[in-house]
Amino acid sequence: MTAAGEESGGRRRGRPTAGDSESADRRTRILRSARAEFAERGYDKASVRAIARGADVDPALVHHYFGTKERVFEAALETALAPVRGGLGRLPEVPPEELGPQVTRFVLGVWEDPSTRDPLLAIVRSAVSNETAAAIFRGVVTRLLLPRLTGALDGPDRELRAELAVAQLVGTAMLRYVIRVEPLASADPETLVDRLAPVVQHHLTAPDRK
């Protein structure tokens, strides 16, 4: 880490003008390289050195921007999940009876679009096969995603219900896009929305009867 970086704990850029966009560009390159490295070699075997090489920067710069491999993974995951986060942020405007169709349509949309699916898939594969990566994944999901979904719900068991709704969509994505089991893998997205929305709605808005 460069000695020049210590002022108020915040991130500090080398240069005030052209340096800003250069810095943003380098961060983007590092995160893209990180995703490729984690996807190709798995979390365990991935190295900051290889990530730096893929981004054409010095390894010290990766450490400077992100810190450890754990934090690079976390940043890459947050970037890959940004579209999901954005979509969930709009849920408070959705009427309760529309939550099932909206959440289903939105999550399937993220997975149907290769530009949002591929980064997600690359990073999710790492999370499933390594305990540390799974813990980081859990932290990001708990901190950034679930509160946006539960915030749109009522009832004391809303966290559990939100997670079971997400489980239906996560499992569908696994079988459709990762394992690619037919006929699910080739099913028309609208057929899936028709089938899944009532179930997601049931989880989200049917509070515990006890």
Add this chain to the structure above:
Amino acid sequence: MTAAGEESGGRRRGRPTAGDSESADRRTRILRSARAEFAERGYDKASVRAIARGADVDPALVHHYFGTKERVFEAALETALAPVRGGLGRLPEVPPEELGPQVTRFVLGVWEDPSTRDPLLAIVRSAVSNETAAAIFRGVVTRLLLPRLTGALDGPDRELRAELAVAQLVGTAMLRYVIRVEPLASADPETLVDRLAPVVQHHLTAPDRK
């Protein structure tokens, strides 16, 4: 379960011949070592040589029993999925309106029991992070598991509905046992059966309305 299992491919019991039981024992050791090797190093990096070393046998013997690494993986997966297969085999005796609770209870039971969960988890992790392993996984699920579930269902879209029911349970297992998101990870299994059974039932027995 008391049935002696398949005589042909499986392990034979109660046969006094020394060569037979030694052979069965070696196959079991190889499959156990394979699971550990795939779990620890991932499908890509796993090697037949290391599997043989872990089982304390010659690599040629692994090739003799199973053939390539692909086939060792397939055999390990089939062994890990045997309890699921056995449970699904009993579905034809279950009344249609009981399918949701029974399938849910049975699948959660397999995941709740460490002796059936751990082998499954070890091998599933490999399947998610590697394309070849995913293809083998797809083949085994399509050939051995899904027909047993769809066989108990009616309607032209029963394959798709069976897969969406499985998706709910696979996603729940992912979030509960792999990513371990709370409160789902610590939820009482009976609460989960109460929540999931109606959804699984809906998928399994609500044919396409079109």
